[in-house]
Amino acid sequence: MEAISKNFFLYLSNNKVLDRLAKRFGANFGADKIVGGETISQAIPLIQQLNHEGLHVTVDHLGEFVYSEEEAKERTQECIRSIQAIAHHGLQSEVSLKLTSLGLDISHELVMENMELILQEAGKHDITVTIDMEDSARCGPTLDIYKELKATYPNLGTVVQSYLYRSDQDLDDLSPYDPYLRLVKGAYKESGKVAFPEKRLVDDNLKHLIKKNLLNGHYTAIASHDDAIIDFTKQLVQDHNIPNDRFEFQMLYGMRNETQAKLAEEGYKVRVYMPYGEDWYGYFMRRLAERPANIAFAMKGIFSK
């Protein structure tokens, strides 16, 4: 049953007609509980509140799979505006982005040009940028771009997904770059040819990658809502005397708020990933696919309107 609902919501996440309808009607159906608004100005008071509660943030302008150069340039400008807003308001926030929104599927030159513009602006304000990881077809090109840019722009992070067989090798290949990595399980629909089909193996591999990256001495973001992963990390850092400033926990905006607060109270660094923008539909559907309980949460959103 869980697999059916997962596939159903992943299928809906790619439905262009529903995506267009969603844009027309605005963030609704509970999406506003997990999205920080449609504009960066709407997100700012929410980030201020989270910072006030001792939580760090990373903002992500929603949108992916852009196929027009003009749109990729507009998305680049939006990232730059969000960096300027973070600097202007003195917020504790990074910026996350997806390379397909900046022209990855159009040309290497375009995506590099756009990334350089963003990273130069971020560099001026000492703001870190992290590149999200998308589906497995984009994993190799994304990591190549990360490596190409990391030497010039040290405040750059990216993501490794534990459901991919390749990730252990990717950690070895990234290690010479002293990467800032966000380690996640992975959110896209992937075939058994590239990804572990069993959740247990994905979970085990995430623990393996967390241990490997931390023991390699690289700053690590453990991005999971799973208590088993969080407890594993706490035990690991205690056993190996890894100080709290070498890692952080990350969770999505609106998910497990009490756990976020508790971890921060315990002295751990916690970062909340806050998406914003009009393109909330695909993001919202992927969250529903991940966790059927989010459906009840969304239904409450509909009825409380």
Ligand code: FDA
């Ligand atoms: P998982 O879904 O495996 O659930 C395990 C258990 O955790 C559940 O059984 C439940 O007990 C608990 N749990 C999970 N969610 C909960 C909730 N909302 N409330 C209460 N309990 C809950 N993916 C990707 O492919 N590329 C990327 O760039 C990113 N980026 C990213 C950033 C951040 C900050 C996060 C947190 C996640 C991502 N992801 C991602 C998504 C990630 O790959 C993954 O799909 C989700 O985090 C779901 O996996 P979890 O490990 O959180 O728990």
